[in-house]
Amino acid sequence: MGEELYLEPNRKAQIFVLITFVLAAAILALLEPTINRLTPSQNAPLEELEAGVRVLALFALGTLVVEFVISLVWVAYFGCVGYRALKLGNYPPPDTIVVFRTRVQTGKLAVLAGCLTILCAVLAGLVAALMVYAAWLLRVAL
Secondary structure (H helix, E strand, O other): OOOOOEEOOOHHHHHHHHHHHHHHHHHHHHHHHHHHHHOOOOOOOHHHHHHHHHHHHHHHHHHHHHHHHHHHHHHHHHHHHHHHHHHHOEEOOOOOOOOOOEEOEEOHHHHHHHHHHHHHHHHHHHHHHHHHHHHHHHHHHO
């Protein structure tokens, strides 16, 4: 066998992934206190309960919009990487930004990885479609 090819990690990508994980952890930590603050008490009058439901529904709708945009970005990214892997016969394709040192697959493994990456793009598209449906259900609730 010949010499194995590797893609070297990108420092900016590593920092971006680290910041993303820290932000996700902060959002999860702050989510419960935010929802508790937005919800009215159980012995509140009916008008206050209805207003609380509207505020929570709008909060969920805003969250769904952000998640929908992120899902579309993932669809585009995975679709492009999968297509390039099938076209070039290497996975990950050349000039792909990676976080860890990654061995380049060639041949049948690259085709399989490209097909699985495109399948991930399709699944992310289905998640985006489910978010649109959830937003439609929330709109009906308002």
